[in-house]
Amino acid sequence: AQKITQTQPGMFVQEKEAVTLDCTYDTSDPSYGLFWYKQPSSGEMIFLIYQGSYDQQNATEGRYSLNFQKARKSANLVISASQLGDSAMYFCAMREVPSGNTPLVFGKGTRLSVIA
């Protein structure tokens, strides 16, 4: 079964508009971490934002915020004021246990295209 589901293969957004990238996850572990990464065409993985399962507040990092709905098992990424440089692949990922020595499991990704 898919641990991380990203249902939007591709998204378009007008420059300066906000966009939401969807992510749902599946785990029975009460302690987990959710990550979002940006991957431009160069291939590097750029960390954007992290949400722990016990965090009370939704995570925010500059123009990025995570809409964490625990009961729905969703962790959508919101990018505000989109810029042309935001065009890239975006991956949602999960770590199921608190230990750092556990690999991330990635969703299939969403390709975001920002239009001028």
Place this chain on the structure above:
Amino acid sequence: GAVVSQHPSWVICKSGTSVKIECRSLDFQATTMFWYRQFPKQSLMLMATSNEGSKATYEQGVEKDKFLINHASLTLSTLTVTSAHPEDSSFYICSASYGTGYTFGSGTRLTVV
């Protein structure tokens, strides 16, 4: 901090030859290194987990004799693709846990001709 340096960035090799990819943690000790493979327009798929000083743990379907992983020190993990074939052409990327997060190498684009 927490930089992983991955080399080479890209490599082209002939079918049947072997290729070694290195990941070095520059400013921290990476007890565990994760190796991923990414085919074009696809996600990152975990190949194996390597722990310093012990044998790597491979994911189901990954040939351990073909993808040799060595993690001989706390700062160096290597992936050797042996007897490479065109279907091994892919983007390979390493990752190490650091604190509560992860740091990634810059990836290696392997093309087997």
